[in-house]
Amino acid sequence: MASSSSKFSLRAAGLGLLLAALVLIPLLPLPDFWIIQLNYIGLYSLPVLGLVLLTGVGGLTSFGQAAFVGIGAYTTAYLTVNTGLSPWLTLFIGLGITSLSALVIGSITLRMSGHYLPLATIAWALSLYYLMGNLEALGKYDGILGVKGLSLFGWDIGQRRVFFVLTWLIVLLAAFALVRLLDSRTGRAIRALKNGSQMAEAMGIDTLRHKVGIFVLAALLASVSGWLFAHFQRTVNPSPFGLKMGIEYLFMAVIGGAAHVWGALTGSALTKVLEDQLQVLLPKLIGTSGSYEIIVFGIVIVLVLKYLPDGLWDFIDRRLPRRQRAVDWQQAAALPGTPQPAHGELVLEVEAIRKQFGGLVAVNDISFQIRAGQIVGLIGPNGAGKSTTFNLITGLLSLSGGGVRFRGETISGLPSRQIARRGISHTFQHVKMIPDMTVLENVALGAHLRGHRGALSAMLRLDRAEEQQLFKEAQRQLERVGLGDALHELAGNLAMGPQRLLEIARALCGNPALLLLDEPAAGLRHKEKEALAGVLRQLRSEGMSILLVEHDMGLVMDVCDRLVVMEFGTHLMEGTPAEVQQSPQVRAAYLGTEH
């Protein structure tokens, strides 16, 4: 708790310092040069905050932020100069155009993965740049001159010092809104996007919708910066909105710490000050001018990437005491659950499913059933097709033939998030979690479908009651699997055994009627396996149905009611553990002899 309170006081001090700076800086006799520098740092911070959300947290690399700054800037410049509309109105028109453009561009490009996405962002950043530079109405490459400064009820707020307050007020509001967003149900879903979409989709998260959401939000932050920029500079032309600036925004995010909200401000400040100071100092040092600052700046970036790959703020953050979440959900209402099947009710029907990979038939006409309150083991030698069968049921793979019914409803062909919504939860053969989130937060992700609060609620802190319910459920499930002591641990610090238990707790958080576990005992020590067996038996006694794919025969024979044995993709036999153990066919399959 000592660390918690010291972090709290540090945070409170940091917040106080920021607010004091906001009020005091314009009053201090600082040279105008520094006020202008600070204004530019604020203007850069907004698109970079967007990149923290999009790239650092969401894992989507975009070179196109500058183009959205351009949309905001050109919209207000064009409309205020040509139609005389108030800049306060054009701000919202700019945000509207930005949302629409980001929605269209995002819906098309965010389906791409790997290097295709960054390439696509380069392509549309270039297109928008040349569009701005070639449209007669936008003044081609000369741009639009004579943009008016901002005023409020006749008061000129376009002056450097008042403008400073406006810009930084917006930056700080945006930063705090993002901090709140990232610590919420939607924030956890966004953080789950980074390492592929499989885990997030298995939690019922619509990953494309969340990707488009953060893309639009990042674009809106950029657009606000463009609006401020146009009225601060009083002129716009395409050069600050081109690809070069798009790359620079990414550098700012990376140098500052792309995964941290405060990294955006750090990176913007460092880049702006470094660039300007190098421009002044270098010619003095080497006695000649010639854009050498770009070379030195490049070297600095390479050094930062090498020695501080997670950015400067990450370096600072690691040295601050970690804040522990206050456990304030004891009194919260339990999350409502859906009615569970009665004991013995038919839960899962797998009917002649088939999967072909090219010429290889990995799963060939496999059929079996699971009833409520049963643990069914799916076993077989390596390569028998167990994991493929598992993935066909959970929707991670598409069927080549046959069908799967869950509680009487056909689920084959549905995406995995729809299958999760119907009450099937599963773990992964290779644990998938978010290492830099706590155990509790990782497990709360499993209850995603049982909450409904979105991004706006989170930013306005209207989601606290629901958050308490989600955390209460996460704690309950962690205690159920014996991890009640590890709530506030970072998930990445857990050993393999507890990691697998974390996945089970996360799966249970979805309130499933059927739990599918893919090799839950892999990498576990003897004691941990015993604990796992205890958890599985207890779940069964509470009426849970479980499909267990497992190599550990001791565990399988110990906990399963029935076993389905596969060999070379086919159904070899089905029976009780005792029947399977006595089967010469099964023994031969495992020993690799003819039967």
Ligand SMILES: Nc1ncnc2c1ncn2[C@@H]1O[C@H](COP(=O)(O)OP(=O)(O)OP(=O)(O)O)[C@@H](O)[C@H]1O
């Ligand atoms: N995506 C894929 N593309 C091509 N072949 C695949 C693919 N996934 C699995 N296979 C093949 O399908 C067969 C069954 O694999 P699967 O992983 O389902 O077996 P398994 O019984 O789970 O094996 P293990 O116990 O080793 O995990 C194997 O021959 C495997 O090489």
